[in-house]
Amino acid sequence: MKTNPGRFFEDYRLGETITHAVPRTVSGGERALYHALYPARGALYSSDEFARGCGLPAAPVDDLIAFHVVFGKTVPDISLNAVANLGYAEGRWLAPVWPGDTLRSESTVIGLKENSNGKSGVVYVRTRGINQRGEAVLDYVRWVMVKKARLDAPAPEAVVPVLSPVVAPEALVVPDGLDFSRYDFALAGERHRWGDYTVGERIDHVDGVTVEEADHLLATRLWQNTSKVHFDVTQRADGRRLIYGGHVISLARALSFNGLANAQMIVALNAGAHANPCFAGDTVRAWSEVLDKAETGAPGVGALRLRLVAVKDGAAPFALKGEDGKYLPEVLLDLDCWALVPM
Amino acid sequence: MKTNPGRFFEDYRLGETITHAVPRTVSGGERALYHALYPARGALYSSDEFARGCGLPAAPVDDLIAFHVVFGKTVPDISLNAVANLGYAEGRWLAPVWPGDTLRSESTVIGLKENSNGKSGVVYVRTRGINQRGEAVLDYVRWVMVKKARLDAPAPEAVVPVLSPVVAPEALVVPDGLDFSRYDFALAGERHRWGDYTVGERIDHVDGVTVEEADHLLATRLWQNTSKVHFDVTQRADGRRLIYGGHVISLARALSFNGLANAQMIVALNAGAHANPCFAGDTVRAWSEVLDKAETGAPGVGALRLRLVAVKDGAAPFALKGEDGKYLPEVLLDLDCWALVPM
Amino acid sequence: MKTNPGRFFEDYRLGETITHAVPRTVSGGERALYHALYPARGALYSSDEFARGCGLPAAPVDDLIAFHVVFGKTVPDISLNAVANLGYAEGRWLAPVWPGDTLRSESTVIGLKENSNGKSGVVYVRTRGINQRGEAVLDYVRWVMVKKARLDAPAPEAVVPVLSPVVAPEALVVPDGLDFSRYDFALAGERHRWGDYTVGERIDHVDGVTVEEADHLLATRLWQNTSKVHFDVTQRADGRRLIYGGHVISLARALSFNGLANAQMIVALNAGAHANPCFAGDTVRAWSEVLDKAETGAPGVGALRLRLVAVKDGAAPFALKGEDGKYLPEVLLDLDCWALVPM
Incomplete structure (x- = not known):
């Protein structure tokens, strides 16, 4: 079988780290599309000059571009067979993403709990977005309910992370460098x-x-x-x-x-x-x-x-x-x- | 009240200059989107090489990208409560806009005339688009009919600019530098x-x-x-x-x-x-x-x-x-x- | 008449080379749009870092961006009056296209065959996409059925290329440089x-x-x-x-x-x-x-x-x-x- 069926609940192991595929270099193209898709008007993400006035070297790409790029990579491994996206926690943006940066994602399984019906379970992952210098740019926890494919697979020991x-x-x-003391309202x-x-x-x-x-x-x-x-x-x-x-x-x-x-x-x-x-x-x-x-x-x-x-x-x-x-x-x-x- | 209700006719003062918000850095992303949104094929805006053959250092972004970016910024201040966009005059493109340039807009109120019904009036503004070097790239007059919010606000002295x-x-x-003498038809x-x-x-x-x-x-x-x-x-x-x-x-x-x-x-x-x-x-x-x-x-x-x-x-x-x-x-x-x- | 009526079957001459109009500089904008228009996920075209790991200096634009840009230019000259796009052959990508490259196209008529009904004919062209350094980046043969405008125009000698x-x-x-020996699966x-x-x-x-x-x-x-x-x-x-x-x-x-x-x-x-x-x-x-x-x-x-x-x-x-x-x-x-x- 050459195609990806996605992972089912029984395929996750507590503590394992999954490298998500297809790194992505972002450019002014992604920014322009973001601003065409949403009525985004935040000045710091719209203007290099405004961003410089706030102590940054140029305008980073929008915070949620980073989120979407990092999140998108996790879908084939985490939520292709998900029944529901249950929650987010402990998300932090750790560094701006600049045009020209390349992002990849990886997720560590931090919790597993089979549902009482034995047909699905909840998977908790901590996902990191990482740039081409190996720096984490984003870190968040997500938990999803995922189907089981083999209903007779044994339930793992239930571990629910404290978030x-x-x-x-x-x-x-x-x-680094952000300074709003000369902010242009x-x-x-x-x-x-x-x-x-x-x-x-x-x-x-x-x-x-x-x-x-x-x-x-x-x-x-x-x-x-x-x-x-x-x-x-x-x-x-x-x-x-x-x-x-x-x-x-x-x-x-x-x-x-x-x-x-x-x-x-x-x-x-x-x-x-x-x-x-x-x-x-x-x-x-x-x-x-x-x-x-x-x-x-x-x-x-x-x-x-x-x-x-x-x-x-x-x-x-x-x-x-x-x-x-x-x-x-x-x-x-x-x-x-x-x-x-x-x- | 934190949100912007827009300006009404009685909020404009003859001679005042309004700084419009949200400067914008344009890139190849805006150009690509423009060419996807409209069947634009002008060679000078499509090809750096063609533009160089016409004496320019590279292809500027399309003339109307400059117009739309500059115009868009004026909407929250000029036409959010407009009943009608009545006309344009004296518009001039003063310098090309290049990928990487950042544009902002400002408008000066050059005319005001309340309508005889006392419910609205015509506002005339001269709008300038300005790049990151402070150079005007575009200058045009627009006039719009704008509602009054307070019908008892006194009518300003009527001033209609001569255009x-x-x-x-x-x-x-x-x-600068434009030369069509070796133009490639x-x-x-x-x-x-x-x-x-x-x-x-x-x-x-x-x-x-x-x-x-x-x-x-x-x-x-x-x-x-x-x-x-x-x-x-x-x-x-x-x-x-x-x-x-x-x-x-x-x-x-x-x-x-x-x-x-x-x-x-x-x-x-x-x-x-x-x-x-x-x-x-x-x-x-x-x-x-x-x-x-x-x-x-x-x-x-x-x-x-x-x-x-x-x-x-x-x-x-x-x-x-x-x-x-x-x-x-x-x-x-x-x-x-x-x-x-x-x- | 100032507008382009397109060419009809009788307007093509065997051996002639047609320079197609409107060269195009591609950027990260075209790439971002391509990835928004199609669910494209090939890592080599998505990530500069992945491409570097494969011996290239950066990620080229997707192979089919090159194809579409080159093909699009031929439409006004080749297929504006086409009844059908009949086939492709001998297509080869000859060099990657990088953001910043400018592409133009030219086609040589390599075959002509009027249909027996006398109302249309098949035109065979070999099209080349050429970058700003004069290097061919793509070469392919296409043949289309094109209407005749003047039904009394004499049929050309039938020439069908051997493909x-x-x-x-x-x-x-x-x-150049492509090396998959350290490929990251x-x-x-x-x-x-x-x-x-x-x-x-x-x-x-x-x-x-x-x-x-x-x-x-x-x-x-x-x-x-x-x-x-x-x-x-x-x-x-x-x-x-x-x-x-x-x-x-x-x-x-x-x-x-x-x-x-x-x-x-x-x-x-x-x-x-x-x-x-x-x-x-x-x-x-x-x-x-x-x-x-x-x-x-x-x-x-x-x-x-x-x-x-x-x-x-x-x-x-x-x-x-x-x-x-x-x-x-x-x-x-x-x-x-x-x-x-x-x-």
């Missing part, structure tokens, strides 16, 4: 500083984008994500193509510019849930809540812990969960992250 | 020189493009244009997304290759009207009329003043206006520009 | 070497892609292919836009990663047939057959001769031809090529 509910502010990595697009945001504050980002099939197909291919349900209408009984969850993350992040234009760099992913599936034709909106604030020690650089929620048009204001504690059907994404903001 | 109906040939800026795609075009001549550009939603959405996001009607189907009662007028300009310009392949560089925008809205599914065609001719003094470089008209499929040949002087319903765009052509 | 049914292994050009995505493939072996590539209009429109414009049937819904009675055959070639090639991940570089096109038209909405799948094997003399570099077949969803396994020897209606493409594979 931090949130990345501690002291663990945030501020890019006019060119960034909004005047709101770190001090203008208060914990508990919620922001409706107002704008919406109606998603086209072509949008998510182009994106998902660009990230070399091979999950069949995104591309092939014969994979689901309803003939619809499921939109890659990361596409919704990028949409929500881009929409959040309107009110969070100065949340320039995401540096940690504390948690994330793809609450409901998204399909072409949905009009996606977003809102945010300030969950916490921290100083970073870097000049002029503060951090905001943000809940970023994507919803479908028609959702009630700040829709999240019902009285039963479950996500409302209009909620697509509930993301918890840290972003760097000028003080 | 030239056409950029004088002497004011056209030929890029075979590689450019057509043999017609400046001398082969006569004032009054009309050219049907033959080809047509049926527009997809994805085409204009990708383009409009790439230019960081934030106007809601382009992206969000809930903005109009009919659930249709209005296509950014600049998308039609680029389509018409690209289609005009067939008959005007040697009109390599647009250097002035004398006037322009978005005569009727364009929607996905429309098949767009174009025709041109030679309105005037001029020499430029640069070696081998002439200028043609062209009327470039975009129409929907089914329009009569050279459709423009009815007997009532109004644009026919099939007419999408009526643009008046100067382009540089080999003599 | 090799397959490029001989000795004629394959291995890129883990990063490439599959462990199968040249020695693991046997002549006659067939591989079902499993995955499928449902094609969107936007996909092929973006691609076909990017390659500056001007054939009207791809872009304009008014060109066909059924209002459908015919998908550029090269789009299906690239789709099939990308899908073949799953089972042929190590077929890194296509170096010869022995033959090709666009068996049936492809339209948006079709879900495209692919299968391959190993037709032959050869050594190349370059370190660690073997060659596989592959039949690559694209089919529509619902086709029987390994569908190709019926008992009548004709392609089955579900078959879109039957391509015969040589690819370089690590030994």
Whole structure:
């Protein structure tokens, strides 16, 4: 058999490290496509000059380009036979990615727990994105529910990793040289500083984008994500193509510019849930809540812990969960992250 | 309130200069996308080698990439609450834009006139695109009708700027070094020189493009244009997304290759009207009329003043206006520009 | 008449060489778009680092980018009035194309044969793609059936070139420096070497892609292919836009990663047939057959001769031809090529 059937639950071993295939060199092409696929307007990722004004040598590629490239590589090994993408934790951006950099990914299996039905199990992996100098640029934990192929395969000893509910502010990595002390608020697009945001504050980002099939197909291919349900209408009984969850993350992040234009760099992913599936034709909106604030020690650089929620048009204001504690059907994404903001 | 509600008519002051947000570094990525979004084939913008044969150090990015990038930045400040985009005048391309350049925009309010209904008014701005060396690359006047938010706000003194109906040939800026005296007509795609075009001549550009939603959405996001009607189907009662007028300009310009392949560089925008809205599914065609001719003094470089008209499929040949002087319903765009052509 | 009506059968002269217009400089933008348009994952074209590990200075652009760019330029001169694209032969990739290279195309008429109905004829051309140093990067023969405009034009003397049914292994050009002796199979995505493939072996590539209009429109414009049937819904009675055959070639090639991940570089096109038209909405799948094997003399570099077949969803396994020897209606493409594979 020459083709890749993907791994099933019984194929994972605790502690093993999987080298994911197909390293990728990114260029201005990936950036331009990212800015065509999402209404991304963060000045630091849009302009070399603005980035220089913030102490960087040039504009890195968008934080989520790094995430998508690293994540996409893991799909053939981790989630080709996944039933569900259950969660993210302890995600940290460790170094900017520059045009010309080449990224590869590897994942270590840090937890395994077979489900009581014996037909599937949960796999926990810690994934690292690594550049051509061997430096880690991104590190995150993801756990997925994966089918078993051989139902008689014995259940492994259950190991569930203890994960931090949130990345501690002291663990945030501020890019070398980043300095917001001469930050140009006019060119960034909004005047709101770190001090203008208060914990508990919620922001409706107002704008919406109606998603086209072509949008998510182009994106998902660009990230070399091979999950069949995104591309092939014969994979689901309803003939619809499921939109890659990361596409919704990028949409929500881009929409959040309107009110969070100065949340320039995401540096940690504390948690994330793809609450409901998204399909072409949905009009996606977003809102945010300030969950916490921290100083970073870097000049002029503060951090905001943000809940970023994507919803479908028609959702009630700040829709999240019902009285039963479950996500409302209009909620697509509930993301918890840290972003760097000028003080 | 953290989000941007846009400016209303009463928010503009005569003489004020608005710094538009989100500077942008362009690369080969923007060029490749432009050539994927429009059937652009101008040799000077397609080939570094061809551009060198014309005295330039490399191929600049397409003239309309510069326009769209500069224009897009103005939307959040000028036209977010606009009822109509009324006109353009005195547009001049002042320097080529190269991959690696970073553009920002600023606009000065040069005219204000409240409408007699007291509910809206016309704002005239002169917008400049500026590169990372502080050089202006593009300068144009635009006027838009903008809603009032506070109907009781007093009307400003009416000031309507006096605008030239056409950029004088002497004011056209030929890029430094441009030399068409060894122009390669075979590689450019057509043999017609400046001398082969006569004032009054009309050219049907033959080809047509049926527009997809994805085409204009990708383009409009790439230019960081934030106007809601382009992206969000809930903005109009009919659930249709209005296509950014600049998308039609680029389509018409690209289609005009067939008959005007040697009109390599647009250097002035004398006037322009978005005569009727364009929607996905429309098949767009174009025709041109030679309105005037001029020499430029640069070696081998002439200028043609062209009327470039975009129409929907089914329009009569050279459709423009009815007997009532109004644009026919099939007419999408009526643009008046100067382009540089080999003599 | 200023516009290009294209050439008709009577306009071709045996032995003439046609310089095709609009040279093109390629960049990382074209690569990123290629990887967004097709699920391309070949490591050598994705990563500068992987390419360096294979003895190249960096990652060239995908072999089929070179093909599409060179092919696209020929359309206005060769196939604007073509009734059918009949075949390919003797195609060879002669040198890699790198970001920054500028390609132009020229074609020599090597055969002419009027059809017995007197209304059309077959034109055979040998096309060369040439870079900015004057080096040929690609060379192939194509023949098309072209309409006559003047039915009374005399038939030329019939000349049908003698074409090799397959490029001989000795004629394959291995890129300078290519060395697969330290090939990284883990990063490439599959462990199968040249020695693991046997002549006659067939591989079902499993995955499928449902094609969107936007996909092929973006691609076909990017390659500056001007054939009207791809872009304009008014060109066909059924209002459908015919998908550029090269789009299906690239789709099939990308899908073949799953089972042929190590077929890194296509170096010869022995033959090709666009068996049936492809339209948006079709879900495209692919299968391959190993037709032959050869050594190349370059370190660690073997060659596989592959039949690559694209089919529509619902086709029987390994569908190709019926008992009548004709392609089955579900078959879109039957391509015969040589690819370089690590030994």
